[in-house]
Amino acid sequence: MKDFCILTTVGVKFKTRVSGAELSSFKSGGTVPLVFFPETAGQVIRLFKVLKNTPVKYRILGGGTNTLIGDKGFDGIIVCLKDFKNCAVKGKIMETDAGTAMPRLAYAAAQEGLSGFEFASGIPGSVGGGVYMNAGAYGEDIAGVILYADVYDIRKDEIIRFKKEELKLSYRRSRFSGGDGNELILRAAFELKEGDIDSVKEKMRRFKKKRADNQPKEPSLGSTFRRFEEVIPAVLIDKAGLKGYNIGGACVSAKHAGFIVNIGNAKSSDYAAVMNRVKEIVSNKYGVELTPEIELL
Ligand SMILES: Cc1cc2nc3c(=O)[nH]c(=O)nc-3n(C[C@H](O)[C@H](O)[C@H](O)COP(=O)(O)OP(=O)(O)OC[C@H]3O[C@@H](n4cnc5c(N)ncnc54)[C@H](O)[C@@H]3O)c2cc1C
Incomplete structure (x- = not known):
């Protein structure tokens, strides 16, 4: 508690409980005692x-669109970067703080007639989370457009610029995946192509x-399980007859079997229970072990 008090004097916006x-x-998810929102x-x-x-203890959060917070909350602090969101466009290069929402950046690029970031216009997370996950859609991903990311090494207290190759981006993975949380992505730069405003906007539409x-329209875990090789989890889950399967407020979407949706006051434990049951049934029926895409906190 004393440490929490010291942290609140640092001069960074925070909220309690x-x-x-x-x-x-x-x-979903329980209470977090102290959350900081640096700008x-x-x-x-x-x-x-x-x-x-x-x-x-601390955890870094961007848009919180790939993180399931347990029902008991978290007994440390969260540093949420959603208010850290300046971005600048210089020629074909867009440089942005990590907290910028990817759809916002996609629209900023479109306004400048820059093409290449349209794929991210519907991915709900932040740029930091996008780099961390090498987010992608419709055959394109962050790896295809990123130039570099500036990363704060918390332990060494220094900022390091990682070029694209050093970020080790692969399918929904990066050098940060499964790390110890000591590297915080501060900003990233993307190189886009000159395009035409109308066709960029048309592609986004x-x-x-x-x-x-x-x-589905409801809040959801997004694509809950990782795709791998030829395996498309949604196809197996659908084939197993699990569309509409629910526990408490969490339910396999009837519209898209890859999504687990919140049909009303789902607890994180409801989501987890549906995920576990789906994994078990798919494993029993098809001998395929599904791996969650989302992270648990
Ligand atoms: C409805 C829905 C649709 C989705 N569609 C897609 C899609 O089409 N394609 C796709 O790839 N994903 C999709 N997702 C998943 C999700 O939006 C992406 O994985 C996104 O990149 C996560 O970003 P975030 O900021 O929300 O990450 P968070 O959930 O906030 O964090 C995810 C991980 O990244 C770490 N992290 C976040 N920011 C930083 C930072 N600045 N520095 C270091 N670590 C950081 C966190 O500690 C955590 O480990 C979807 C999710 C939902 C809910």
Whole structure:
């Protein structure tokens, strides 16, 4: 508690007793005692310089669209980057803070007539989360457009620029996946192509329609399980007759079997129970072990 008090004097905006539903787009999860919302790289660094000298546990969160917060909340602090969101366009290069929402960046690019980021216009997370996950859609991904990311090494207290190759981006993975959380993506730069405003916007409209036609509207875990090789989890889940299967407020979407949706006050444990049952049934029926795409906190 004393450490929490010290942290609140650092000069970074914070909120106490924040519900998981406020932090995660899955709209579930228990209370987090203290959440910081830095707005600049200077604030991020100031906070971590103090934080790393305390025993307080921390987690970094962007848009919270790939993170399931447990029903018991989290007994440390969360540093949520959603208000850290300046972006600048210079010629064909877009450089942006990590908290910028990917759809917002896609629309900013479109306004400049820049093409290449349209795929991200419907991915609900932040740029930091997008780099972390090498987010992608419709055959394109962050790896296809990123130039570099500036990363704050919390332990060494220094900012390092990683070029695209050094980010080790592969299908929904990066050098940050499964790491110890000591590397915080501060900003990223993307190189786009000159295009025509109308055709860039038209491509985004097409992607938006595809999503609206195929994906559920309710809050959901997104594509809950990882695709691998030839395995498309949604196809197996559908074949197993699991569309509409629910526990508590969490349910396999009737529209798209790859999504587990919140049909009303789902607890994180409901989501987890549906995921586990789906995994078990698919494993028993088809001998395929599904791996969750989402992260648990
Ligand atoms: C309805 C829906 C649709 C989706 N569609 C797609 C899709 O089409 N394609 C796709 O790829 N994904 C999709 N997703 C998944 C999700 O949006 C992406 O994985 C996104 O990149 C996650 O970003 P985020 O900021 O929300 O990450 P968070 O959930 O906030 O964090 C995810 C991980 O990244 C880490 N992280 C976040 N920011 C930083 C940072 N700045 N520095 C270091 N680590 C950081 C967190 O610690 C955590 O480990 C979808 C999700 C939903 C709910």
